[in-house]
Amino acid sequence: MQPESTPATQRAVKLPSVDKLMLDPSALLLTEKYGRTRVVNEVRKLLAELRVEALSHAGAMEKAGEADISTIVSSVSERLRQADVSPLKCVYNLTGTVLHTNLGRALLPDVAVQAVMQALSSPMNLEFDLETGKRGDRDDLVEDLLCELTGAEAATVVNNNAAAVLLLLSTLAGEHHGEVIVSRGELVEIGGAFRIPDIMLRAGAKLHEIGTTNRTHLADYANAINPQTALMMKVHCSNYAISGFTKSVDLEQIAVLGRERGIPTAVDLGSGTLVDLSEYGLPREPTVRETVAAGADLVTFSGDKLLGGPQAGIIVGRADLIAKIKRNPLKRALRVGKLTLAALEPVLALYRAPEMLRDRLTTLRLLTRPRADMQQQAEQLLPLLQQALGSAYLVSxxxxxxxxxxxxxxxxxxxxxxxxxxxxxEHKQSNALGKLEKLLRDLPRPVLGRIAQDALWLDLRCLEAAQQPEFAQQLGLLRASHLTGGQ
Known part of the structure; x- marks a missing residue:
């Protein structure tokens, strides 16, 4: 005997079949755009959800029972459209941080963008020596440039600076668990819980910590050297600075000690710059060339920070040590692809004409942007933003x-x-700034600022003149009533 059907099951059964839905002209159009497999899968998924709703809620079963083909196809179309929206979006960086790690750090100059576009669509001699017709080395594409710009004997490139440090330590100290001497004040942790001691452990090296947090002397290095010592290392103090009663040892002194004892000296510069930033009105930072000239046997630095290029970790230094690093099996695991090299080579080439660098290198242009230009922008945008936000907010x-x-x-x-x-x-207690910050993030091109001191700050340093019209047009999408629940 068949069980008696309930009103809910009757309504659920009234849903159209997959075959019937797929014959609808609108569904046929969807298959041309998304492919039949995707459309059928999405139709089946939606019908299954409607059946569950019909069997579990009275209100929902009425909706399911009344659902017609056009409504279901329309829902499928919207689902497919949303599924094709990339989670990776262009944003306006108004945070006040130029090299923002969470936003991709350095923006590539036009010459690098064009080179990447060409590499995306064409085979290239990534590891092919066009002169000999034999297999080549991908580092050859940038090694001469790096040596020219840094004064080093040789160079190699991996996928980021953390990888460069890992590879260096693994090669020079990891095989025999050699000791690496580092000052306690340089045992840094940077974003993403990247810690120098942890990297040493993973590389197979043994940390030999010397000195104190605020003071380290040359004698500390000398006294720490023993038969197990494989390397002496200096690390750029990234993201913090120690001031007051401090003492650190100059690289020149450590390098001389290293040569006397037959111990290589490595420097992790972190950001790494190829030019004296003070010549552009920026705070001074040791350059890679100066670090090599001071006696460092190996120097590691990033490609996507002060250099202004793509994400990469660059190692320059003595030819014999670089050759040893390149023979490490980890090098293949950490190597870069053609897109990185396609972007890096033209960025490096820009440094051959430092007098033109400010205009050609996007990162340097943003870092040296005159405040008067940003002030003019702010005064132009202020009335537009104030009008969009209404009386719920005060813009200045x-x-x-x-x-x-x-x-x-x-x-x-x-x-x-x-x-x-x-x-x-009247709106200060309603989390009005938080609501506005969220609405800015929900714009077609999200706008990212920062909340501090009871205000939402939009720093215009990274909003270039060419972007201003589009940015201003978006302001019209803001509505104060959405933020405060009405006025």
Whole structure:
């Protein structure tokens, strides 16, 4: 005997079949755009959900029972559209941090963008020597340039600076668990819980910590050297600075000691710059060339920080040590692909004409942008933003401070200008700034600022003139009633 059907099951059964839905002209159009497999899968998924709703809720079963083909196909179309929206979006970086790790750090100059586009669509001689017709070395594409710009004997490239440090330590100290001498004040942790001691452990090296947090002397290095010592290492103090009663040892002294004792000296510069930034009105930072000239046998640095190129970890130094590093099996696991090299080579080439670098290198252009330009932008955008937000917020153009970011020059700030937004008195208790910050992130091109001191700050350093019209147009999408629940 068949069980008696309930109203819910009757309504659930009324849903159209997959075959019937797929014959609808609108569904046929979807298959042309998304493919039949995707459309059928999405139809089946939606019908299954409607059946569950029909069997579990009275209100929902009425909806399911009344659902017609056009409504279901329309829902499938919207689901497919949303599924094809990439989670990776262009944003406006108004945070005040130029090299923002969470936003991809350095922006590539046009010459690098064009080179990447060409590499995306064409085979290239990545590991092919066109002169001999034999297999080549991908490092050859940039090694001569790196040596020219840094004064090093040889160079190699991996996928980021953490990988460069890992590979260096694994090669010179990891095989026999050799000791690496590092000052306690340089045992840094940077973003993503990247810690120098942890990297040493994973590389197979043994940390030999010397000195104290604030003071280390040359004698500490000399006294620590023993038969197990494989390397002496200096690490750039990324994201922090120690001041007051401090003492560190100059690289030149450590390098001389290393040569006397037959111990290589390595320097992790972190950000790494190829030019004297003070010539552009920026805070001074040791250059890679100066570090090599001071006696470092190996230097590691990033490609996507002060260098202004793609994500990469670069190792330069003595030819014999670089050759040894390149023979490490880890090198293949950490190597870069053609897109990275396609972007890195033209960025490095820009440094051959340092007098033109400010105009051609995007990162340097943003870091040296005149505050007067940003002030003019702020004054132009202020009335547009105030009109969009209404009386719920008070917008003002104000001087502010930017930072370089990504661990570069952590205590130095750059004079900047932008817009500050404060909630009107009657809305201060309604989390109005948080709501506005969320609405800005929900714009077609999300706008990212920062909340501090009871205000939402929009630093305009990274909003270039060509982007201003599109940015201003988006302001019309803001509505104060969405933020405060009405006025």
């Amino acid at each position: 153009a104000e001087a502010m401070l930017s930072q370089i970011g990504s661990g570069a020059l952590p205590v130095d700030q750059l004079p900047s200008y932008g817009l500050s937004i404060r909630a009107a008195l």
